[in-house]
Amino acid sequence: MRTELCDRFGIEYPIFAFTPSEHVAAAVSRAGGLGVLGAVRFNDPAELDRTLTWLDDNTDGKPYGVDVVMPMTVPTEGKAVDLQAMIPEAHMSFVERTLQQLGVPPLPEGEGRDGVLGWLHSVARSHVDVALSHRPVLIANALGSPPKDVIEQAHAAGVQVAALAGAAKHAMTHVANGVDIIIAQGYEAGGHTGEIASMVLTPEIVDAVGPDVAVLGAGGIGRGRQIAASMALGAQGVWNGSVWLTTKEYENLNSNKGMTEAFLRASSADTVRTRVYTGKPARLLKTRWTQAWEAEDAPKPLPMPLQNLLVSDAHSRMNSAGDPDVISMPVGQIVGTMNEVRSVADVMADLVAEYEETVDRLTALRGAPVQ
Amino acid sequence: MRTELCDRFGIEYPIFAFTPSEHVAAAVSRAGGLGVLGAVRFNDPAELDRTLTWLDDNTDGKPYGVDVVMPMTVPTEGKAVDLQAMIPEAHMSFVERTLQQLGVPPLPEGEGRDGVLGWLHSVARSHVDVALSHRPVLIANALGSPPKDVIEQAHAAGVQVAALAGAAKHAMTHVANGVDIIIAQGYEAGGHTGEIASMVLTPEIVDAVGPDVAVLGAGGIGRGRQIAASMALGAQGVWNGSVWLTTKEYENLNSNKGMTEAFLRASSADTVRTRVYTGKPARLLKTRWTQAWEAEDAPKPLPMPLQNLLVSDAHSRMNSAGDPDVISMPVGQIVGTMNEVRSVADVMADLVAEYEETVDRLTALRGAPVQ
Numbered sequence: 211m212r213t214e215l216c217d218r219f220g221i222e223y224p225i226f227a228f229t230p231s232e233h234v235a236a237a238v239s240r241a242g243g244l245g246v247l248g249a250v251r252f253n254d255p256a257e258l259d260r261t262l263t264w265l266d267d268n269t270d271g272k273p274y275g276v277d278v279v280m281p282m283t284v285p286t287e288g289k290a291v292d293l294q295a296m297i298p299e300a301h302m303s304f305v306e307r308t309l310q311q312l313g314v315p316p317l318p319e320g321e322g323r324d325g326v327l328g329w330l331h332s333v334a335r336s337h338v339d340v341a342l343s344h345r346p347v348l349i350a351n352a353l354g355s356p357p358k359d360v361i362e363q364a365h366a367a368g369v370q371v372a373a374l375a376g377a378a379k380h381a382m383t384h385v386a387n388g389v390d391i392i393i394a395q396g397y398e399a400g401g402h403t404g405e406i407a408s409m410v411l412t413p414e415i416v417d418a419v420g421p422d423v424a425v426l427g428a429g430g431i432g433r434g435r436q437i438a439a440s441m442a443l444g445a446q447g448v449w450n451g452s453v454w455l456t457t458k459e460y461e462n463l464n465s466n467k468g469m470t471e472a473f474l475r476a477s478s479a480d481t482v483r484t485r486v487y488t489g490k491p492a493r494l495l496k497t498r499w500t501q502a503w504e505a506e507d508a509p510k511p512l513p514m515p516l517q518n519l520l521v522s523d524a525h526s527r528m529n530s531a532g533d534p535d536v537i538s539m540p541v542g543q544i545v546g547t548m549n550e551v552r553s554v555a556d557v558m559a560d561l562v563a564e565y566e567e568t569v570d571r572l573t574a575l576r577g578a579p580v581q
Numbered sequence: 582m583r584t585e586l587c588d589r590f591g592i593e594y595p596i597f598a599f600t601p602s603e604h605v606a607a608a609v610s611r612a613g614g615l616g617v618l619g620a621v622r623f624n625d626p627a628e629l630d631r632t633l634t635w636l637d638d639n640t641d642g643k644p645y646g647v648d649v650v651m652p653m654t655v656p657t658e659g660k661a662v663d664l665q666a667m668i669p670e671a672h673m674s675f676v677e678r679t680l681q682q683l684g685v686p687p688l689p690e691g692e693g694r695d696g697v698l699g700w701l702h703s704v705a706r707s708h709v710d711v712a713l714s715h716r717p718v719l720i721a722n723a724l725g726s727p728p729k730d731v732i733e734q735a736h737a738a739g740v741q742v743a744a745l746a747g748a749a750k751h752a753m754t755h756v757a758n759g760v761d762i763i764i765a766q767g768y769e770a771g772g773h774t775g776e777i778a779s780m781v782l783t784p785e786i787v788d789a790v791g792p793d794v795a796v797l798g799a800g801g802i803g804r805g806r807q808i809a810a811s812m813a814l815g816a817q818g819v820w821n822g823s824v825w826l827t828t829k830e831y832e833n834l835n836s837n838k839g840m841t842e843a844f845l846r847a848s849s850a851d852t853v854r855t856r857v858y859t860g861k862p863a864r865l866l867k868t869r870w871t872q873a874w875e876a877e878d879a880p881k882p883l884p885m886p887l888q889n890l891l892v893s894d895a896h897s898r899m900n901s902a903g904d905p906d907v908i909s910m911p912v913g914q915i916v917g918t919m920n921e922v923r924s925v926a927d928v929m930a931d932l933v934a935e936y937e938e939t940v941d942r943l944t945a946l947r948g949a950p951v952q
Contacts, residue, residue, distance in 0.1 A: 212948055377850060397768065398778035406849050407769035407778035409801030409810060410914040414849055430780030439780060439810035441946065442939050478777050478785055479748060543781040568813050569947040575812065576940040577583055 224447025275348030376404025396429025416444030434564025478546030595818025747775025767800025787815030803915030805935025849917030
């Protein structure tokens with residue numbers, strides 16, 4: 211599956227693995243893909259700095275990337291305490307009441323009170339600054355084009371910029387803004403996603419941006435057949451995240467055995483696209499928590515970044531409690547095929563082997579000599 | 582793209598084209614695919630009989646199929662007039678008020694008063710009886726497994742049975758009931774569809790039913806790249822419908838230039854999955870009609886078959902009025918790439934050519950000799 215992106219980044223396979231875990235990212239890069247570390251969980255830039263130093267030291271010199279969460283236009287900004295004041299009382303009491311009904315214990319005193327500041331523009335900018343002081347080959351932005359000066363800052367450091375797009379018109383805007391690589395994020399993907407499925411979205415974006423801009427297919431990519439399908443649709447590589455959540459290496463970050471159990475038992479029908487995670491539509495595991503927000507008397511989710519501040523303590527509480535029925539976690543529809551815990555190296559080897567078998571099968575079916 | 586299905590049905594390409602138009606069906610079959618005529622629009626079995634005689638005479642001896650709409654369990658049944666009495670007054674007045682607001686004129690006196698009886702079980706059974714008196718090679722059912730005696734009736738006549746499935750568990754049930762071919766209908770498809778996208782659904786169903794049951798990929802199939810992708814995912818062929826709605830041959834059935842204009846200008850974002858068409862979730866073109874049903878004060882759609890009876894006169898009125906903003910028509914997300922009116926033969930030639938280019942590109946990327 212060698213495409214131009216392999217040469218551009220010095221990687222063996224154009225498999226771009228988004229993950230909040232530096233252990234997963236390092237293992238993917240060591241196995242020939244490109245591990246991309248999600249920075250949003252780092253409230254303290256110094257902690258991101260230490261983690262990237264660890265990545266520098268544990269990737270055998272192989273390249274890696276960093277993913278930030280940065281809206282192009284600066285949203286409501288302020289200190290967490292100011293924003294907190296904008297959250298309606300009814301929303302806070304709904305969250306607290308729901309957690310009690312679901313039997314979620316409080317966090318130990320002093321934990322989780324800062325929210326996840328990575329959703330704030332200023333914090334995301336500090337993530338970029340810290341990242342560029344290390345040796346990433348790619349800065350990816352989960353919310354589309356970063357501000358132009360951030361793109362210029364990355365380019366000045368010799369670092370490429372990738373941006374997610376859920377529609378062809380957004381992809382065109384990203385390219386006009388100077389983004390190098392488009393991640394075509396289909397409906398079936400985990401996390402922030404639009405309504406157009408990969409089968410339709412990927413070729414539409416490939417055609418819209420033209421042959422000079424590489425497109426990564428994202429959404430529904432958990433098997434080698436899906437990599438082959440995405441490349442049939444015109445992608446130069448794939449971007450995936452969910453499949454790494456049930457790897458052995460992810461357990462370094464995830465102490466919640468209930469979460470792993472929830473992933474392993476979920477079918478492809480057990481996800482939901484909802485605004486309850488961040489205020490923008492994102493696909494999550496369907497649990498009693500997401501169902502509570504669908505009740506008749508539930509409040510409507512707040513806009514970004516307020517919704518995330520509203521629920522971030524709740525997320526911490528649920529995700530440390532260990533109940534597989536009460537989890538708040540983005541995951542794509544491929545969760546239905548995440549049925550065992552494996553090492554990153556094993557997952558990579560299976561992706562590559564099934565991809566190669568698939569292309570060989572298609573070549574044989576084609577039945578005519580290659581022109 | 583020669584698969585076992587080509588030999589089974591005596592066709593050149595495993596492209597199964599669902600269409601309400603006998604002119605499209607005949608042209609697809611003549612071009613090497615399998616045209617499948619949708620029977621639901623035929624209230625009068627004698628008219629279906631005449632139309633199949635026309636197909637017999639206009640397919641150059643090539644095979645064709647017939648698609649019926651038949652729930653496995655018999656739903657509320659009765660004469661149209663009995664069912665009409667079960668429709669709430671408020672629903673009827675909402676429909677009439679909405680049509681007035683949208684400027685849709687009434688039908689000429691005497692037209693459209695029967696509803697679409699093809700949704701009734703008894704009428705669908707008569708469709709099967711009529712079909713089997715001709716020479717179809719396939720009976721497909723848009724609502725899953727037909728009743729077992731209908732499957733036996735088809736098999737006794739040497740006719741294969743295909744059924745749509747939106748989840749692997751439904752596919753397994755169909756196979757247990759004796760269905761021969763599963764149509765994996767992804768979220769992005771037009772018409773009745775589930776929530777799981779083709780990229781995830783197709784391999785899941787292929788794995789669930791095993792190598793002895795052929796699967797057709799459906800949903801998002803409008804280009805040769807998408808056929809290659811679907812076959813990469815494990816499908817033995819594809820089933821598509823939307824792409825034929827902007828063919829020259831379809832104009833024999835569709836006198837509404839507004840509908841054609843609406844398809845040509847629509848983007849992939851201009852569809853909506855809603856229960857307003859039949860009572861079950863189906864993907865339609867997003868228009869002022871579908872938006873009216875999303876208003877705060879709109880009633881909830883009725884269950885099948887009441888919803889179809891409720892709106893069938895409205896559909897007739899809208900679809901003969903010619904306003905591209907007020908159309909009621911199922912179509913998939915690939916409507917975004919349906920941008921010109923072409924002949925069926927041209928569409929088929931493009932599908933095949935792009936499929937072959939795609940496989941050749943993948944073969945070259947693979948970079949290793951075929952084992």
